[in-house]
Amino acid sequence: MSRIYWIIWWCCCLPLGLWAAKVDSLLIDSPSMGHGVKVVVISPDKATSEACPTLYLLHGHSGNEKTWLVIKPNLPEIVDEKGLIVVCPDGENSWYWDSPLNANVRYETFISDELVRYVDGHYNTIADRRGRAIAGLSMGGHGALWNAIRHSDVFSAAGSMSGGLDIRPFPKNWNMSDQLGDQSTHPDNWESHTVINLVPRMEKGRLSIIVDCGEEDFFLKVNKAFHEALLKKGIDHDFITRPGAHNNAYWGNSIDYQILFFMKHFSRLQAEKDGARMR
Secondary structure, three states: OOHHHHHHHHHHHHHHHHHHEEEEEEEEEOOOOOEEEEEEEEOOOOOOOOOOOEEEEEEOOOOOHHHHHHHOOOHHHHHHHHHHHEEOOOOOOOOOOOOOOOOOOOOOHHHHHHHHHHHHHOOOOOOOOHHEEEEOOHHHHHHHHHHHHHHHOOOOOOEEEEOOOOOOOOOOOOOHHHOOOOOOOHHHHHHHHHHHHHHHHOOOOOOEEEEEEEEOOOHHHHHHHHHHHHHOOOOOOOOEEEOOOOOOOHHHHHHHHHHHHHHHHHHHHHHHHHHHHHH
Protein backbone atom coordinates (compact mmCIF):
# COMPACT_ATOMS: atom_id res chain seq x y z
CA MET A 1 0.00 0.00 0.00
CA SER A 2 2.85 2.38 0.77
CA ARG A 3 4.06 2.06 -2.83
CA ILE A 4 0.59 3.00 -4.15
CA TYR A 5 0.41 6.03 -1.87
CA TRP A 6 3.88 7.12 -3.02
CA ILE A 7 2.84 6.86 -6.68
CA ILE A 8 -0.31 8.91 -6.03
CA TRP A 9 1.71 11.57 -4.15
CA TRP A 10 4.29 11.72 -6.96
CA CYS A 11 1.62 12.10 -9.64
CA CYS A 12 -0.07 14.90 -7.72
CA CYS A 13 3.17 16.79 -7.23
CA LEU A 14 4.53 16.29 -10.74
CA PRO A 15 2.50 19.08 -12.40
CA LEU A 16 3.82 21.57 -9.88
CA GLY A 17 7.35 20.85 -11.00
CA LEU A 18 6.45 20.92 -14.68
CA TRP A 19 4.65 24.25 -14.35
CA ALA A 20 7.18 26.04 -12.16
CA ALA A 21 8.16 29.38 -13.69
CA LYS A 22 11.80 30.06 -14.45
CA VAL A 23 13.44 33.01 -12.71
CA ASP A 24 16.58 34.09 -14.58
CA SER A 25 19.00 36.62 -13.09
CA LEU A 26 20.88 38.17 -16.00
CA LEU A 27 23.46 40.82 -16.77
CA ILE A 28 22.42 42.33 -20.11
CA ASP A 29 24.82 44.53 -22.03
CA SER A 30 23.82 48.11 -22.74
CA PRO A 31 25.92 49.45 -25.64
CA SER A 32 24.49 52.93 -25.11
CA MET A 33 25.74 53.05 -21.52
CA GLY A 34 28.83 50.89 -21.93
CA HIS A 35 28.06 48.44 -19.11
CA GLY A 36 25.81 45.56 -18.16
CA VAL A 37 22.45 46.02 -16.46
CA LYS A 38 21.03 43.51 -13.98
CA VAL A 39 17.69 42.10 -15.07
CA VAL A 40 15.35 39.44 -13.68
CA VAL A 41 13.22 37.61 -16.24
CA ILE A 42 10.36 35.43 -15.02
CA SER A 43 8.99 33.14 -17.71
CA PRO A 44 6.38 30.36 -17.69
CA ASP A 45 7.73 26.84 -17.89
CA LYS A 46 4.68 25.33 -19.53
CA ALA A 47 5.07 22.73 -22.24
CA THR A 48 3.79 24.95 -25.02
CA SER A 49 5.05 26.36 -28.28
CA GLU A 50 2.83 29.44 -28.04
CA ALA A 51 4.57 32.79 -27.84
CA CYS A 52 3.84 34.77 -24.67
CA PRO A 53 3.10 38.46 -24.11
CA THR A 54 5.64 40.39 -22.06
CA LEU A 55 5.24 42.81 -19.17
CA TYR A 56 8.20 45.08 -18.43
CA LEU A 57 7.88 45.86 -14.72
CA LEU A 58 9.84 48.78 -13.25
CA HIS A 59 10.83 49.39 -9.62
CA GLY A 60 10.74 52.63 -7.68
CA HIS A 61 13.45 54.88 -6.24
CA SER A 62 16.08 52.97 -4.23
CA GLY A 63 14.82 49.66 -5.64
CA ASN A 64 16.48 47.16 -7.96
CA GLU A 65 15.73 44.29 -10.32
CA LYS A 66 14.57 42.08 -7.43
CA THR A 67 12.14 44.57 -5.89
CA TRP A 68 9.02 43.10 -7.46
CA LEU A 69 9.85 39.59 -6.24
CA VAL A 70 10.07 41.01 -2.70
CA ILE A 71 6.76 42.86 -3.04
CA LYS A 72 5.01 39.97 -4.80
CA PRO A 73 6.71 36.66 -3.89
CA ASN A 74 4.09 34.66 -5.82
CA LEU A 75 4.83 36.51 -9.06
CA PRO A 76 6.30 33.32 -10.62
CA GLU A 77 3.02 31.51 -9.91
CA ILE A 78 1.09 34.33 -11.59
CA VAL A 79 3.42 34.13 -14.59
CA ASP A 80 2.69 30.44 -14.94
CA GLU A 81 -1.04 30.89 -14.50
CA LYS A 82 -1.32 33.72 -17.03
CA GLY A 83 1.23 32.56 -19.60
CA LEU A 84 3.06 35.87 -19.24
CA ILE A 85 6.73 36.82 -19.32
CA VAL A 86 7.72 39.47 -16.74
CA VAL A 87 10.94 41.46 -17.14
CA CYS A 88 12.32 43.46 -14.21
CA PRO A 89 15.37 45.62 -14.99
CA ASP A 90 17.53 47.51 -12.50
CA GLY A 91 16.93 51.16 -13.33
CA GLU A 92 19.00 52.43 -10.39
CA ASN A 93 17.69 55.93 -9.49
CA SER A 94 17.57 57.07 -13.11
CA TRP A 95 13.83 57.75 -13.44
CA TYR A 96 14.26 55.74 -16.65
CA TRP A 97 15.32 58.76 -18.69
CA ASP A 98 18.11 59.33 -21.15
CA SER A 99 19.72 62.04 -19.04
CA PRO A 100 20.28 65.37 -20.81
CA LEU A 101 23.32 65.89 -18.57
CA ASN A 102 24.97 62.48 -18.18
CA ALA A 103 25.94 60.68 -21.37
CA ASN A 104 26.30 57.34 -19.53
CA VAL A 105 22.70 57.36 -18.23
CA ARG A 106 20.54 56.01 -21.07
CA TYR A 107 17.86 53.98 -19.37
CA GLU A 108 15.15 55.03 -21.83
CA THR A 109 17.25 53.64 -24.66
CA PHE A 110 18.03 50.52 -22.65
CA ILE A 111 14.41 49.81 -21.66
CA SER A 112 12.69 50.59 -24.95
CA ASP A 113 15.34 49.32 -27.35
CA GLU A 114 18.24 47.25 -26.04
CA LEU A 115 16.33 45.25 -23.42
CA VAL A 116 13.34 44.59 -25.69
CA ARG A 117 15.60 43.29 -28.45
CA TYR A 118 17.44 41.02 -26.00
CA VAL A 119 14.24 39.58 -24.50
CA ASP A 120 12.66 38.99 -27.92
CA GLY A 121 15.88 37.30 -29.06
CA HIS A 122 16.17 34.93 -26.08
CA TYR A 123 12.58 34.17 -25.01
CA ASN A 124 9.45 32.97 -26.78
CA THR A 125 7.71 36.34 -26.91
CA ILE A 126 5.06 37.95 -29.06
CA ALA A 127 7.72 40.10 -30.65
CA ASP A 128 5.76 43.20 -31.57
CA ARG A 129 3.95 46.00 -29.76
CA ARG A 130 0.65 44.10 -29.44
CA GLY A 131 2.43 41.67 -27.08
CA ARG A 132 4.24 44.21 -24.90
CA ALA A 133 3.14 46.23 -21.88
CA ILE A 134 5.14 48.28 -19.40
CA ALA A 135 4.25 49.23 -15.82
CA GLY A 136 5.89 50.33 -12.62
CA LEU A 137 5.55 51.78 -9.15
CA SER A 138 6.41 55.33 -8.04
CA MET A 139 9.52 56.30 -10.03
CA GLY A 140 8.77 53.24 -12.17
CA GLY A 141 5.22 54.43 -12.81
CA HIS A 142 6.66 57.61 -14.27
CA GLY A 143 9.22 55.55 -16.18
CA ALA A 144 6.61 53.20 -17.61
CA LEU A 145 4.42 55.98 -18.99
CA TRP A 146 7.45 58.00 -20.12
CA ASN A 147 8.71 55.08 -22.18
CA ALA A 148 5.30 53.93 -23.45
CA ILE A 149 4.16 57.36 -24.63
CA ARG A 150 7.48 58.13 -26.29
CA HIS A 151 7.77 54.62 -27.75
CA SER A 152 4.23 53.59 -28.59
CA ASP A 153 5.68 51.72 -31.56
CA VAL A 154 7.26 49.36 -28.99
CA PHE A 155 4.55 49.12 -26.29
CA SER A 156 0.79 48.89 -26.70
CA ALA A 157 -0.16 49.24 -23.02
CA ALA A 158 1.18 50.97 -19.92
CA GLY A 159 0.40 51.16 -16.22
CA SER A 160 1.39 53.33 -13.28
CA MET A 161 1.04 52.45 -9.61
CA SER A 162 1.51 55.45 -7.29
CA GLY A 163 3.53 57.09 -10.05
CA GLY A 164 5.32 60.42 -9.82
CA LEU A 165 3.52 61.57 -12.94
CA ASP A 166 4.46 65.24 -12.52
CA ILE A 167 7.96 65.69 -11.14
CA ARG A 168 7.93 69.48 -10.93
CA PRO A 169 6.39 69.81 -7.44
CA PHE A 170 9.31 67.77 -6.01
CA PRO A 171 12.51 69.53 -7.13
CA LYS A 172 14.66 68.39 -4.19
CA ASN A 173 13.55 64.76 -4.01
CA TRP A 174 14.66 61.32 -5.16
CA ASN A 175 17.84 62.22 -7.07
CA MET A 176 15.99 63.72 -10.03
CA SER A 177 18.36 66.68 -10.14
CA ASP A 178 21.27 64.26 -10.63
CA GLN A 179 19.94 63.59 -14.14
CA LEU A 180 18.15 66.86 -14.96
CA GLY A 181 20.15 69.46 -13.06
CA ASP A 182 18.77 71.85 -10.49
CA GLN A 183 15.25 72.95 -11.36
CA SER A 184 16.17 76.61 -10.80
CA THR A 185 19.06 76.48 -13.29
CA HIS A 186 17.68 73.88 -15.76
CA PRO A 187 13.91 74.56 -15.83
CA ASP A 188 13.58 73.39 -19.45
CA ASN A 189 14.82 69.93 -18.49
CA TRP A 190 12.16 69.66 -15.80
CA GLU A 191 9.43 70.77 -18.17
CA SER A 192 10.44 68.41 -20.95
CA HIS A 193 11.09 65.32 -18.77
CA THR A 194 7.81 65.03 -16.87
CA VAL A 195 5.10 62.62 -18.02
CA ILE A 196 2.16 64.98 -17.62
CA ASN A 197 3.63 67.27 -20.28
CA LEU A 198 3.60 64.39 -22.80
CA VAL A 199 -0.19 64.21 -22.81
CA PRO A 200 -0.65 66.80 -25.64
CA ARG A 201 1.36 64.59 -28.00
CA MET A 202 -0.66 61.41 -27.30
CA GLU A 203 -2.92 59.84 -29.95
CA LYS A 204 -6.38 58.61 -29.08
CA GLY A 205 -6.56 54.82 -29.01
CA ARG A 206 -2.83 54.33 -29.39
CA LEU A 207 -2.12 53.03 -25.86
CA SER A 208 -4.18 51.13 -23.31
CA ILE A 209 -3.50 52.88 -20.01
CA ILE A 210 -4.22 52.08 -16.37
CA VAL A 211 -3.30 54.45 -13.53
CA ASP A 212 -3.94 53.88 -9.85
CA CYS A 213 -2.92 55.58 -6.62
CA GLY A 214 -3.75 55.27 -2.92
CA GLU A 215 -5.91 57.87 -1.21
CA GLU A 216 -3.18 58.44 1.41
CA ASP A 217 -0.35 58.69 -1.15
CA PHE A 218 1.71 61.90 -1.48
CA PHE A 219 1.49 61.45 -5.28
CA LEU A 220 -2.33 61.41 -5.28
CA LYS A 221 -2.64 65.04 -6.37
CA VAL A 222 -0.37 64.65 -9.40
CA ASN A 223 -2.12 61.40 -10.37
CA LYS A 224 -5.48 63.17 -10.33
CA ALA A 225 -3.98 65.97 -12.41
CA PHE A 226 -2.71 63.43 -14.96
CA HIS A 227 -6.15 61.81 -15.06
CA GLU A 228 -7.75 65.20 -15.75
CA ALA A 229 -5.21 65.94 -18.48
CA LEU A 230 -6.05 62.63 -20.20
CA LEU A 231 -9.78 63.39 -19.98
CA LYS A 232 -9.23 66.83 -21.49
CA LYS A 233 -7.28 65.28 -24.36
CA GLY A 234 -9.94 62.59 -24.85
CA ILE A 235 -7.57 59.70 -24.07
CA ASP A 236 -9.43 56.61 -22.84
CA HIS A 237 -7.88 55.10 -19.70
CA ASP A 238 -8.65 53.34 -16.44
CA PHE A 239 -8.10 55.51 -13.35
CA ILE A 240 -8.44 54.01 -9.88
CA THR A 241 -8.00 55.36 -6.37
CA ARG A 242 -8.58 53.26 -3.30
CA PRO A 243 -7.49 53.24 0.35
CA GLY A 244 -3.75 52.89 0.70
CA ALA A 245 -0.42 54.66 1.01
CA HIS A 246 2.91 54.66 -0.79
CA ASN A 247 4.05 51.22 0.31
CA ASN A 248 4.54 47.55 -0.59
CA ALA A 249 1.13 46.53 0.74
CA TYR A 250 -0.56 48.83 -1.77
CA TRP A 251 1.61 47.75 -4.72
CA GLY A 252 1.26 44.04 -3.89
CA ASN A 253 -2.47 44.50 -4.30
CA SER A 254 -2.28 46.89 -7.22
CA ILE A 255 -0.22 44.63 -9.45
CA ASP A 256 -3.03 42.04 -9.49
CA TYR A 257 -5.42 44.58 -11.02
CA GLN A 258 -2.84 45.77 -13.51
CA ILE A 259 -1.95 42.28 -14.72
CA LEU A 260 -5.66 41.55 -15.19
CA PHE A 261 -5.95 44.76 -17.22
CA PHE A 262 -2.98 43.82 -19.41
CA MET A 263 -4.11 40.23 -20.00
CA LYS A 264 -7.54 41.48 -21.15
CA HIS A 265 -5.72 43.95 -23.42
CA PHE A 266 -3.55 41.21 -24.94
CA SER A 267 -6.58 38.96 -25.45
CA ARG A 268 -8.49 41.74 -27.17
CA LEU A 269 -5.65 42.49 -29.58
CA GLN A 270 -5.24 38.79 -30.35
CA ALA A 271 -8.98 38.46 -31.04
CA GLU A 272 -8.85 41.47 -33.35
CA LYS A 273 -5.90 39.95 -35.20
CA ASP A 274 -7.64 36.59 -35.52
CA GLY A 275 -10.80 38.29 -36.73
CA ALA A 276 -8.91 40.26 -39.36
CA ARG A 277 -7.22 37.06 -40.55
CA MET A 278 -10.58 35.32 -41.02
CA ARG A 279 -12.10 38.15 -43.06
